[in-house]
Structures are given as structure tokens and as C-alpha cells.
Amino acid sequence: MRNLFAIVFAVCMAHAKATANDSEIVLNIRCVYGEHQIDLSRGPFQANDELQTQIDVLRFYLSDIQLLQNDSIVYREPNSFHLVDASLTGSMRILVDKFNMNGGKSGKAPFNKIRFSVGIDSATNVGGAMAGDLDPTRGMYWTWQSGYINVKLEGKSKKSSAAAHDFQLHLGGYAEPNNSLQIVMIRTKEVNNVTIELDVKKFIDAVNMGENHHVMSPSLFAVLLSKFFADAFSVKSQ
Amino acid sequence: MNRLRKIATIFALSLLAMFTVAFHNDRLLFIVPDGWPAPVYDFSKNELTQEKVELGRKIFYDPILSGNNTVSCENCHSPYTAFTHVDHALSHGIEDRIGTRNSPALMNLAWQSSFMRDGAINHLDMQALAPISSHTEMDSDISDVVKKLSAHDEYPKLFAAVYGRGEITGEKILKSLSAFMLTLISGSSRYDSVGRGLTSYTTQENNGYQIFKRSCSTCHVEPLFTNDQFMNNGLPADSALADLGRYNVTKNPADFLKFKVPTLRNIEFSFPYMHDGRFRNLSQVLNHYTTGIVQSISLAEQLQYPIRLTSNEKVDLTAFLLTLTDKSFLFNPRFVAPRRPTR
Numbered sequence: 001m002r003n004l005f006a007i008v009f010a011v012c013m014a015h016a017k018a019t020a021n022d023s024e025i026v027l028n029i030r031c032v033y034g035e036h037q038i039d040l041s042r043g044p045f046q047a048n049d050e051l052q053t054q055i056d057v058l059r060f061y062l063s064d065i066q067l068l069q070n071d072s073i074v075y076r077e078p079n080s081f082h083l084v085d086a087s088l089t090g091s092m093r094i095l096v097d098k099f100n101m102n103g104g105k106s107g108k109a110p111f112n113k114i115r116f117s118v119g120i121d122s123a124t125n126v127g128g129a130m131a132g133d134l135d136p137t138r139g140m141y142w143t144w145q146s147g148y149i150n151v152k153l154e155g156k157s158k159k160s161s162a163a164a165h166d167f168q169l170h171l172g173g174y175a176e177p178n179n180s181l182q183i184v185m186i187r188t189k190e191v192n193n194v195t196i197e198l199d200v201k202k203f204i205d206a207v208n209m210g211e212n213h214h215v216m217s218p219s220l221f222a223v224l225l226s227k228f229f230a231d232a233f234s235v236k237s238q
Numbered sequence: 239m240n241r242l243r244k245i246a247t248i249f250a251l252s253l254l255a256m257f258t259v260a261f262h263n264d265r266l267l268f269i270v271p272d273g274w275p276a277p278v279y280d281f282s283k284n285e286l287t288q289e290k291v292e293l294g295r296k297i298f299y300d301p302i303l304s305g306n307n308t309v310s311c312e313n314c315h316s317p318y319t320a321f322t323h324v325d326h327a328l329s330h331g332i333e334d335r336i337g338t339r340n341s342p343a344l345m346n347l348a349w350q351s352s353f354m355r356d357g358a359i360n361h362l363d364m365q366a367l368a369p370i371s372s373h374t375e376m377d378s379d380i381s382d383v384v385k386k387l388s389a390h391d392e393y394p395k396l397f398a399a400v401y402g403r404g405e406i407t408g409e410k411i412l413k414s415l416s417a418f419m420l421t422l423i424s425g426s427s428r429y430d431s432v433g434r435g436l437t438s439y440t441t442q443e444n445n446g447y448q449i450f451k452r453s454c455s456t457c458h459v460e461p462l463f464t465n466d467q468f469m470n471n472g473l474p475a476d477s478a479l480a481d482l483g484r485y486n487v488t489k490n491p492a493d494f495l496k497f498k499v500p501t502l503r504n505i506e507f508s509f510p511y512m513h514d515g516r517f518r519n520l521s522q523v524l525n526h527y528t529t530g531i532v533q534s535i536s537l538a539e540q541l542q543y544p545i546r547l548t549s550n551e552k553v554d555l556t557a558f559l560l561t562l563t564d565k566s567f568l569f570n571p572r573f574v575a576p577r578r579p580t581r
Contacts, residue, residue: 135409137408
């Protein structure tokens with residue numbers, strides 16, 4: 001009897017974990033390289049293409065998540081800062097509380113677009129020490145010159161002219177003209193379990209890495225790369 | 239009678255002012271001196287409490303912040319010299335590696351909108367990350383510091399007393415350090431007493447004050463003695479360090495060789511002077527302003543025409559600068575290392 005209860009309980013828990021509860025919308029972040037999923041939890045990702053791309057680090061901030069029906073915002077997540085890290089499975093899943101939608105009225109408000117920022121806005125950048133995903137121990141803060149690193153991508157690619165074909169792209173900068181915060185708006189038909197895909201291949205294909213394989217501070221070039229990075233997001237139907 | 243009433247009103251008003259700005263605590267942690275502007279620091283995001291200030295003070299003086307536990311903030315910022323590096327042109331840190339700049343005096347930081355000689359740091363909270371991570375300074379990492387403090391036998395309790403339950407984080411360490419540094423207010427010099435009508439200048443000091451108002455106060459603006467801006471005060475560029483100042487941060491050619499205008503409070507004790515500590519005493523500084531200015535495109539407008547001072551005027555000006563010494567700041571027992579240092 002007690003065993004049976006335990007099993008039922010375990011099944012319920014597993015179910016709850018997989019689908020989240022009714023009041024939430026799940027945003028899954030899927031990082032891919034073309035056809036292949038990038039999962040860094042078990043070590044670097046190695047592509048078998050002509051560039052021999054290897055990815056060691058892939059981390060970025062998603063912030064200010066909004067759901068829109070056409071052009072009106074039906075939900076804007078408060079205190080919306082998420083550090084997505086391809087080596088931490090838990091960071092690839094963001095739960096949005098539906099009960100806050102529709103101006104506090106519960107229930108499902110329709111939406112057909114998702115808008116979010118890649119990076120950290122300038123007000124937060126000058127706001128002093130912050131907690132949670134914004135804590136400087138997360139390794140996404142420059143120490144010698146204040147500011148968040150919006151995107152970290154490190155690895156190897158034949159495109160890089162560095163000694164070992166390595167590249168290290170730390171994209172950030174909040175002050176004009178080097179503000180590299182990007183806003184992404186994508187349409188979605190799915191409204192409960194949305195998969196946002198980031199295709200790193202698309203980004204690397206767009207980047208001229210020849211001389212610029214190490215970007216470690218704010219610059220106009222970092223702004224350009226940030227635009228390419230934002231362009232690599234799309235919504236995938238399940 | 240009238241005068242008595244006036245004095246009484248002023249007294250009552252200053253008392254009132256003192257109480258309204260003091261943060262809810264029996265000891266007054268942060269008092270805006272009379273006639274000063276409102277602070278820049280947003281205290282609503284980091285409320286000061288006695289425990290938090292004490293915790294920040296303990297961290298400030300603790301070499302646990304450095305990679306090999308030998309260097310604390312105090313190494314380069316000593317309380318007895320207005321928190322600058324005692325008699326060192328360029329600060330040196332861990333294993334005596336030499337840095338590239340002279341450590342500035344730390345005071346009245348709540349009124350400063352950016353930090354470092356070139357303004358590379360945008361908020362007091364984030365300042366400590368720079369020395370902690372710098373190879374030539376403390377050569378550590380904030381995550382390492384979190385680990386070391388969490389494993390310490392005193393810190394977890396102290397953090398819990400300030401921030402409640404929960405682990406030690408980077409945010410809590412940085413906010414505690416800010417809390418302590420925010421209390422480093424210097425506003426009780428002879429200059430301030432004269433301003434409050436409690437005493438008066440000697441003739442010499444007063445002459446010096448008039449010269450100061452004529453030649454210096456557009457940049458070293460009273461009462462903080464800085465305008466919180468970046469200017470080129472005509473120093474010849476140092477070819478060895480090739481320090482371009484504010485340009486390093488903005489990459490804007492107009493900012494070539496501009497440095498933060500430093501406060502002149504406690505100037506008697508914060509030698510050597512300028513971003514690279516090139517001048518050992520005030521007479522060298524005054525000689526620079528009278529005969530050493532180098533013309534360049536970014537040179538401040540105020541210094542385009544030479545400042546002329548006779549040697550008597552230099553003596554007078556120096557006498558005035560010495561009225562900015564604040565003994566109650568330099569020897570404040572609440573600012574020095576806590577009595578029981580941790581190891």
C-alpha cells in the first residue's frame with residue numbers, strides 16, 4: 001500500500017516536471033548547430049563540418065520576456081533576467097506564470113508573438129550589485145570596466161586565424177555608441193510549450209572571424225556580432 | 239535678541255537636518271554635511287545598518303580577499319592617509335607587482351558618479367571587483383572569495399545577521415563593502431568650520447582662498463572640491479605608461495588625456511599627486527599649474543591661459559589647501575581596522 005502510494009506520487013511528480021502546471025507557459029531554449037543539438041553538460045560540442053567547429057562555452061542573457069497578441073503586450077515578465085548556459089540543462093527552460101497575464105486576470109490570454117532581449121539593459125548595467133542570475137559570481141560581468149557580458153561564446157573553428165583556430169567572443173556594452181543589447185521578436189503558433197531555437201551555425205556563418213577571433217570589450221564590432229547573434233533565434237514548432 | 243533667535247533657529251534647523259538624513263539607527267551612519275548636495279548613491283537599494291557597515295569594514299581590512307591571503311584593500315588604501323597608498327607613486331599589490339596608477343584617496347564616495355581615474359567603474363558596488371580580479375592587485379576572483387568566506391568560521395554568521403538566511407553571494411559582499419565605504423565622509427575640516435561660522439581664516443589662508451576661487455574652483459568645485467568630471471589639466475603625457483585616461487573607456491578622441499578631477503580634501507595627506515603620482519608635494523603641483531601646462535587639443539579651457547602666481551601667493555594658496563585637512567576623518571576610530579583581525 002505504502003509502495004503504491006510512493007509510485008503514484010513519483011509518477012505525479014514526474015508528470016508535473018515534464019509539462020509544468022496549468023498556470024505556466026514553458027519556454028524551452030534549444031541551442032543547435034545546424035541539425036545537431038548543442039549540449040555542453042557533458043563536455044564540448046564537436047561538429048563534423050568543414051570548419052571543424054568546436055563549442056566549449058555558450059552562455060547568454062535572455063531578459064525582458066514579453067508575450068504579445070499582434071502589437072499589444074499581454075504579458076511582461078517582471079524582473080526578467082535569465083542566464084542561459086548550454087552546460088546547465090536547468091537553465092534551458094523558463095517558466096512564465098500565466099496568472100499574471102491579462103492584467104492580473106487569470107486564464108489563458110491569447111498571444112502570437114514573443115519578444116525578448118538578448119543581454120542586459122543599460123539601467124540595470126549602472127544599477128550596482130544585483131542578485132540571482134545577475135550576481136557577478138556568474139562570470140558574466142567585466143571587472144576592469146563595469147558592464148555585463150551579454151553573450152559568451154568560446155571554442156574553435158577553421159574560420160579563426162588564431163594559433164589553434166580558437167575564438168573567444170565576449171559581447172557586451174551598454175553605453176552608446178557601443179550598446180549591444182538586442183531585441184528579438186518572433187511569431188509563434190504554439191502557446192503552451194514554446195521552443196525557442198538558437199542556431200549557432202547561422203551565427204558563425206555570418207561572422208568574419210579572420211582577425212577578430214577574440215572580442216573582449218565593448219566596440220562597434222561587438223554590436224555587429226550581437227546583431228548576428230540575435231538573428232540566429234527562431235521559434236520551432238514541436 | 240534678534241541674533242540669539244537667529245542662532246537658535248539655525249541650531250534647530252541643523253539638528254532637524256541631521257535627524258532627517260540619518261538612517262534608521264541609533265548611531266548616525268550617514269549624515270549629509272550642511273550645505274552639501276544630495277548624494278548620488280541610491281541608498282534604497284542598499285540600506286545602511288550598523289551591522290552591514292561593520293561587516294563591510296571587516297571585509298575591507300581582510301586579506302582573505304586576495305589570492306594568497308596577503309593583500310587587503312588597506313594595503314593601498316590606508317585610513318591614516320585618507321585611504322590612499324602611503325607614499326607610493328604607483329600602487330603595488332600581490333607579490334609586489336606594480337600597478338599603473340596611483341591609488342586615489344577614498345572619501346565622500348556617495349557623491350561620486352563614476353570611479354577610477356578614467357571612470358571605468360560605473361557604480362561604487364562594482365568597484366571592488368576590479369582590484370579583487372586584477373593580476374597586479376589581489377589576483378583572485380569574486381567566486382573564490384565567496385567560497386572562502388562561506389567556509390570561514392565567522393563570516394557566515396555575520397552575513398546571516400545582516401542579510402538573513404541564505405548563502406553568501408557576490409552581491410552581498412559588494413554591498414557590504416559599499417556600506418562601509420559610504421560612511422567615509424570627510425566634511426569637518428577647518429574650511430568647513432569657517433563655512434559654518436565657527437572660526438575664521440588667518441589673513442594668509444583667506445588670501446589663498448581668494449586665489450583658489452579665482453583659479454581652481456571651476457574644476458575643484460566646493461564643497462566637494464571636484465566637479466565629478468574628466469578634464470585634461472595639462473600634464474605632459476607619460477610615455478612609459480602611455481595612459482590615455484578617459485579615452486580608454488570612451489574611445490572618443492575628445493577624451494584624450496582626461497582624468498577624473500580629484501577632490502582636494504585632505505590633500506596634505508594624499509601625496510603623491512596626480513593619476514600616476516608624479517608630484518611629491520604641493521609646491522610641485524602649483525609649479526605645474528603656473529609654468530608646466532602643456533597645450534593640446536583636449537586641454538581644459540580654464541588652463542589655456544597661464545595661471546600667474548607670485549611665490550607669496552603660492553604660499554597663501556598652500557595655506558588654504560591645508561585648511562582642507564580633516565583630523566576627525568583621518569583619525570576616526572570607526573574607520574580603522576576592526577580590533578580583532580580575522581585569520
